[in-house]
Amino acid sequence: MxxxxxxxxxxxxxxxxxxxxxxxxxxxxxxxxxxxxxxxxxxxxxxxxxxxxxxxxxxxxxxxxxxHGKKISAVSLTIAAQVGKDDKMFGSVTAKDIADGLAEQGFTVDRRKIQLAQPIKELGTFAIAIKLPREVTATIAVHVVKKQEEQAEPEEAAPTA
The missing domain is CATH 3.40.5.10 (Ribosomal protein L9, N-terminal domain)
Structure with a gap:
């Protein structure tokens, strides 16, 4: 049959x-x-x-x-990281940080889909791949820069009477 x-x-x-x-x-x-x-x-x-x-x-x-992948690929993400002596980073930039940065720009991406071999531990520009469904991959540019430290303004002392 x-x-x-x-x-x-x-x-x-x-x-x-x-x-x-x-x-x-x-x-x-x-x-x-x-x-x-x-x-x-x-x-x-x-x-x-x-x-x-x-x-x-x-x-x-x-x-x-x-x-959608082309729209994501057009995004350039800048992440400010705190650095110390000789531009050595404190901590690192992880897939979660990148996902949060994309969410701020209106793109919802699962952090597990961000192809980051290891966390970024230095300043510079990096090309990061994001895996989308149906074997589509988008690549975004991530710029890791120094965090500008804000100068604390001295508070004016109120005159005591």
Whole structure:
């Protein structure tokens, strides 16, 4: 009996495969459990239509994600870090800091999707990759600069009477 698989079955086939299986296997296992449908002309046309619709939807979704990736790639992020003697940084810039900086500019990115091998521990400009769905990657420029220390103004003493 010819059947179209409705899901991937290990050792049998993948979703959408057109298989020729024994009548007993099809009637007693595949069809009652809705793991396959009989391969008649109507079911084949229906499945191919669903496959085309899914492919078009996936293509449109990927284009939307690529457009979003281009918007993110246009972002230049500046992070001010506290430095000490010889421009040695205190602490480091992590994926969380980058995600917070992107959130301030209106881009919501999961910090786990920011491809940062190790935290940034020096001043400079770095290209950081952000992994988006559907194998789309955006790259942003992160500038790590010195934090400008604000001069504390001496408070004027109120005259005591």
């Amino acid at each position: 010819k059947v179209i698989l409705q899901e991937t079955l290990e050792g049998v086939g993948d979703l959408g495969d057109l298989l020729d299986v024994s009548n007993g296997f099809a009637r007693n296992y595949l069809l009652p459990r809705k793991k396959a449908v009989e391969a008649n002309s109507r079911n084949i046309k229906e499945f191919e239509h669903a496959k085309r619709a899914a492919a078009e939807k996936a293509k449109k979704e990927k284009q939307d994600i690529e457009a």
